Amino acid sequence: MAELYGWVNDRLGIMPGLVYVVRRKIPADVNWLYTFGSAALFLFLVQALTGGLLAIYYSPSPDHAYASIQYIMNDVTYGSLVRGIHHWSASGMVVLVVIHMLRVFFTGAYKYPREMSWMVGVVLLILTLGFGFTGYLLPWDEKAYWATVVGTNIAGSVPVLGDWILRVLRGGADLGALTLNRFYAMHVMLLPMAATLLISVHVAMVIRQGISYPPRRDE
Amino acid sequence: MAVANEAGDSREQGRRRFLSRAAAVLVTFIAGALAVPTIGHIISPALKRAENPLVPMGSVDQFEVGKPVRVDFLYYKRDGWVQERNSASAWVVRKSQTEFVVFNPACTHLGCPYGWSAEQNQFLCPCHGGVFGIDGTVLAGPPPRPLDRFENRIQDGKLYVRQVVQRG
Numbered sequence: 292m293a294e295l296y297g298w299v300n301d302r303l304g305i306m307p308g309l310v311y312v313v314r315r316k317i318p319a320d321v322n323w324l325y326t327f328g329s330a331a332l333f334l335f336l337v338q339a340l341t342g343g344l345l346a347i348y349y350s351p352s353p354d355h356a357y358a359s360i361q362y363i364m365n366d367v368t369y370g371s372l373v374r375g376i377h378h379w380s381a382s383g384m385v386v387l388v389v390i391h392m393l394r395v396f397f398t399g400a401y402k403y404p405r406e407m408s409w410m411v412g413v414v415l416l417i418l419t420l421g422f423g424f425t426g427y428l429l430p431w432d433e434k435a436y437w438a439t440v441v442g443t444n445i446a447g448s449v450p451v452l453g454d455w456i457l458r459v460l461r462g463g464a465d466l467g468a469l470t471l472n473r474f475y476a477m478h479v480m481l482l483p484m485a486a487t488l489l490i491s492v493h494v495a496m497v498i499r500q501g502i503s504y505p506p507r508r509d510e
Numbered sequence: 511m512a513v514a515n516e517a518g519d520s521r522e523q524g525r526r527r528f529l530s531r532a533a534a535v536l537v538t539f540i541a542g543a544l545a546v547p548t549i550g551h552i553i554s555p556a557l558k559r560a561e562n563p564l565v566p567m568g569s570v571d572q573f574e575v576g577k578p579v580r581v582d583f584l585y586y587k588r589d590g591w592v593q594e595r596n597s598a599s600a601w602v603v604r605k606s607q608t609e610f611v612v613f614n615p616a617c618t619h620l621g622c623p624y625g626w627s628a629e630q631n632q633f634l635c636p637c638h639g640g641v642f643g644i645d646g647t648v649l650a651g652p653p654p655r656p657l658d659r660f661e662n663r664i665q666d667g668k669l670y671v672r673q674v675v676q677r678g
């Protein structure tokens with residue numbers, strides 16, 4: 292391990308960068324409330340791993356979606372475990388992201404000079420909910436189908452643009468094969484790419500600026 | 511004062527070393543716990559051997575001893591979550607009241623479908639002139655081995671065939 296590290300460091304000089312990232316100073320009075328961002332990041336990685344594993348067997352077509360999930364649950368080794376983790380981590384990620392946001396809000400950490408972190412974070416919150424919304428349809432059972440009918444109808448209730456938004460979401464007037472496939476593409480291709488990019492920016496800004504210290508009495 | 515500081519520093523270092531080692535152990539443990547289901551999940555289908563189903567050929571009474579009959583049949587096979595419908599055929603030979611032999615309909619030479627000649631009492635392959643006896647043995651031509659057989663079973667007066675190729 293040390294040899295491998297030395298070999299790489301000889302060529303790339305990664306030592307200063309590693310020290311900068313890993314040994315950076317954090318305020319002495321931060322507490323457990325400051326770990327929810329990292330926890331959310333961990334769940335994102337869990338979702339990327341388990342999601343990739345599920346994509347090996349999932350088939351996003353109305354004919355096969357439900358049956359392929361039955362296959363995952365009943366025939367694939369550890370399939371029900373992997374799907375269970377993906378299911379629960381999805382809910383957990385929404386919870387953690389919201390707690391993280393509340394912590395940032397109530398400690399005033401969104402203020403100068405960290406407004407950009409906040410704004411990127413808000414987009415990440417929306418992406419997280421987008422993951423939840425698109426992923427919910429994929430089991431293609433009654434609950435998934437009707438939840439998405441209702442969800443897209445809500446989007447359709449927007450004044451003026453509503454009908455157009457609804458059609459874009461569903462890929463037409465009705466919910467069907469086109470809807471399932473575009474939700475799948477969003478869920479496994481576009482949203483992950485966007486989230487990976489923005490999380491990188493979000494974390495890079497935290498490393499660059501350091502963690503904001505908790506509000507102190509003397510200020 | 512200086513002494514107290516030194517003691518504090520070494521205590522600090524000891525704790526730091528302990529924590530970093532504990533973290534390394536924990537990370538190793540988590541990685542192992544993740545690797546097992548991950549690998550199992552990925553290689554899962556490779557570990558399963560799909561068996562062809564036992565397909566009913568109908569009542570045993572329709573087959574006469576010494577008169578091979580070619581039976582075409584449909585069977586369902588699972589391909590992951592898809593039910594595949596396949597057609598296949600087999601040559602059914604009744605050897606006695608209770609004994610059947612079922613031949614794979616592909617010639618053992620190059621896989622051509624062969625036929626039964628009632629006049630010559632032989633299986634004849636049209637492609638390269640392979641000739642087999644009613645028991646599947648090679649009588650003439652290029653086939654390297656006797657006709658391959660399928661597993662068969664009689665249950666409740668019905669003949670069942672499973673497409674498992676058994677060397678003849």
